Amino acid sequence: xxxxxxxxxxxxxxxxxxxxxxxxxxxxxxxxxxxxxxxxxxxxxxxxxxxxxxxxxxxxxxxxxxxxxxxxxxxxxxxxxxxxxxxxxxxxxxxxxxxxxxxxxxxxxxxxxxxxxxxxxxxxxxxxxxxxxxxxxxxxxxxxxxxxxxxxxxxxxxxxxxxxxxxxxxxxxxxxxxxxxxxxxxxxxxxxxxxxxxxxxxxxxxxxxxxxxxxxxxxxxxxxxxxxxxxxxxxxxxxxxxxxxxxxxxxxxxxxxxxxxxxxxxxxxxxxxxxxxxxxxxxxxxxxxxxxxxxxxxxxxxxxxxxxxxxxxxxxxxxxxxxxxxxxxxxxxxxxxxxxxxxxxxxxxxxxxxxxxxxxxxxxxxxxxxxxxxxxxxxxxxxxxxxxxxxxxxxxxxxxxxxxxxxxxxxxxxxxxxxxxxxxxxxxxxxxxxx
Numbered sequence: 001x002x003x004x005x006x007x008x009x010x011x012x013x014x015x016x017x018x019x020x021x022x023x024x025x026x027x028x029x030x031x032x033x034x035x036x037x038x039x040x041x042x043x044x045x046x047x048x049x050x051x052x053x054x055x056x057x058x059x060x061x062x063x064x065x066x067x068x069x070x071x072x073x074x075x076x077x078x079x080x081x082x083x084x085x086x087x088x089x090x091x092x093x094x095x096x097x098x099x100x101x102x103x104x105x106x107x108x109x110x111x112x113x114x115x116x117x118x119x120x121x122x123x124x125x126x127x128x129x130x131x132x133x134x135x136x137x138x139x140x141x142x143x144x145x146x147x148x149x150x151x152x153x154x155x156x157x158x159x160x161x162x163x164x165x166x167x168x169x170x171x172x173x174x175x176x177x178x179x180x181x182x183x184x185x186x187x188x189x190x191x192x193x194x195x196x197x198x199x200x201x202x203x204x205x206x207x208x209x210x211x212x213x214x215x216x217x218x219x220x221x222x223x224x225x226x227x228x229x230x231x232x233x234x235x236x237x238x239x240x241x242x243x244x245x246x247x248x249x250x251x252x253x254x255x256x257x258x259x260x261x262x263x264x265x266x267x268x269x270x271x272x273x274x275x276x277x278x279x280x281x282x283x284x285x286x287x288x289x290x291x292x293x294x295x296x297x298x299x300x301x302x303x304x305x306x307x308x309x310x311x312x313x314x315x316x317x318x319x320x321x322x323x324x325x326x327x328x329x330x331x332x333x334x335x336x337x338x339x340x341x342x343x344x345x346x347x348x349x350x351x352x353x354x355x356x357x358x359x360x361x362x363x364x365x366x367x368x369x370x371x372x373x374x375x376x377x378x379x380x381x382x383x384x385x386x387x388x389x390x391x392x393x394x395x396x397x398x399x400x401x402x403x404x405x406x407x408x409x410x411x412x413x414x415x416x417x418x419x420x421x422x423x424x425x426x427x428x429x430x431x432x433x434x435x
Contacts, residue, residue, distance in 0.1 A: 008329035011040035011052065018043040020051065020337060022076050022314055024418045030055075030339055034346070040328060051335040052325070055343050057372035059325045063317060063336060065379035070323045074316025074335050080420060082189045087243030088384070098226050099240060100380070106220040107384045112391060113289045114215055115157050119392045120287055122153045123399040130404055134432050140406060143427040146256035147179030147249070153392055154248035158241065160216035162202055174198065178246060179253065196238055203237055217244060244385075250421050251311045251376075252389045256396060258309040259302060261428050262356050263401075264408040269358060270401070272297050274435075277398040287395070295394050300358040302393050306375035308356065310340035313422040315377065340374050341422065406430035 013033070020026050030053055033041045039056040054060055063071055072092045081090045088099050105111070126149050133140055155175060156163045167174065177191055206222055221240060225231050232240065263270045276297050281287060315338040323330040330336075345353040349372040350360070376383040383389075407430060415425030 008331050009327060010042040010050075011328050012037045013042035017046045018051075019046055020075075022418070022420060024416070026314065027339070027341065027416075027418055030337065030342055034342060039346075040326065042328075045335065049333065049335055050331065051337060052328075052330065053337045053339075054325065055339065055346060056326070057343065057349060060338055060343065060372075060374065061378060062325060063323075063338070064315075064374070064377060064381070067323055068379045068381065070321050070330075071317035071319055071336065074318040074337075076314070076316050076420075083192055084243045084246060085239030087239040089243050089247060096381075099236070100384075102224040102226055102232065103221065103240065104384060105224070106217055107388060109289070109387060111220065112388045115388070116287065116289065116292075116391070116395070118156050119153060119395045120284060120399070122149055122156070123396055124284075125152075126396075127400060127403055130400070130432055131434060134404070134434050139409065139429045140432045141427050142260045142406065142430050143257050143424060144179070146260070147253040148176075149396065150249040150253035150256065150392070151175060151179045153252075154245060156216075157248075157388075158217040158244060159202065160214060160218070162206075162218075166202055166205075167198070175245065179249070192242060196242070199238055199241055200234060203234055203241075247383075248385055248388075251383070251385070252393055254309070254311050254421060254423055255302065255305055255389075256393055257424060257428060259305045259393070259397065260406055260430060261408075261414070261424070262305055262308075263301075264406050264430055266356055269301060269356075270405075273301060273397060274401050277402045281398045281402075284399075287399075289391075292391060292394050292398065295398055296363070297358065298394050298397055299390065300361040301397075302390060303361045303373075304356060304358045307344045307350070307360075307373060309422055310344060310375040311421050312375075312377070313341040313418060314339050343372055343374075346372075403435060405433045405435055407433065 014037075018029060018033075020029065033043070033053055034055050039054070040059065041053040041055075043051050043053065045051050054063065073090065077090055084090055086095065088096065088103060091099060126145065130140065130145075151173070155167065155173070159167060174195060177188065202218070203222075206218060210219075210222070218241070221232060221237060223231075263273065276295055280291050280295055317336040317338070319330050319332055319334045319336065321332055343349065347353055376386045409429050409431055414428055417423040417425045
């Protein structure tokens with residue numbers, strides 16, 4: 001740590017260097033630091049860099065919302081960049097601002113609603129598959145099922161008919177390894193890079209044979225232009241498409257995996273969910289944006305699952321100018337660690353935080369933006385696909401729960417896999433029964 005940094009007012013923290021990464025040890029370390037020092041902790045990393053762990057809800061909001069421009073992406077994004085290139089999740093500054101402005105219109109509610117037929121079709125195919133499994137009396141690997149559902153949905157939403165004619169040419173989904181292999185190691189990175197050739201051929205073909213009646217995310221990305229009227233280059237499109245594929249399925253897949261796990265262990269919640277689905281979605285003809293958005297208890301259940309198991313359990317930032325957090329100074333070059341997982345389970349923010357209770361998300365006078373809750377991040381870098389994800393998850397539960405009961409087969413906790421994303425450490429198996 002530099003002499004200049006020592007002169008700043010720092011939060012309390014340990015004297016010895018602390019190692020932080022993206023792993024189970026880091027979560028244990030952050031939880032221990034919070035218990036001993038409180039919601040603002042300063043520490044020194046082994047390389048001498050100053051770091052703060054921030055678990056204070058108002059300070060988190062300040063970093064991510066009001067003073068977001070004072071912070072860039074922090075440590076740990078190297079692996080993500082190898083996987084996704086310089087897409088929206090990884091980029092910073094003017095590159096990020098330009099991409100965000102170009103992409104944001106694609107995720108308007110009006111456009112997302114036009115993709116609901118895709119969502120219904122994916123739910124119908126999943127229901128037919130589950131009925132076959134029920135008929136054979138087999139167990140259901142819900143971890144694989146939710147991954148396959150979410151991956152198919154995002155690929156069709158991006159590529160439309162090209163998903164069937166260009167991607168499934170060998171009868172198998174070449175992207176399937178993304179839902180089967182959670183390591184995101186170098187081998188996965190190489191497989192992703194091999195897929196870029198396929199994506200490039202689809203992009204080039206679309207540029208030549210653009211169809212005005214085609215509607216999918218790729219067509220919207222191809223039509224997007226910046227303030228100077230310039231579209232994405234092919235290289236930029238590749239990065240943004242890979243970002244959308246990976247981020248677009250992982251959040252929904254992991255959340256639905258945990259939701260089915262929680263529902264199987266909480267029959268009262270299951271009964272309320274089924275009753276709501278049957279009342280609001282008595283048939284596919286009742287599916288519409290207004291009806292699906294009125295599934296309030298289903299939304300509460302999803303939000304509670306995201307509180308307990310936020311898909312991105314650790315965010316990092318790095319200050320590039322001076323800032324202040326409460327009574328403390330943040331010098332330039334300070335690494336900031338933020339953990340939704342820790343904040344969402346902190347008892348002075350959430351009563352009985354380890355308990356699964358969807359009713360804690362009943363609408364109140366408190367504005368949603370003021371909740372100590374950020375599973376999709378906050379501020380300008382809040383996930384663009386949040387509405388899309390909630391809509392597909394409500395539809396998934398609303399169409400499948402009234403048809404199938406998934407019984408728990410194991411009373412043991414599956415544990416956590418704490419990589420870039422938070423997953424269950426082991427696949428979850430449930431016993432399906434047709435109602």
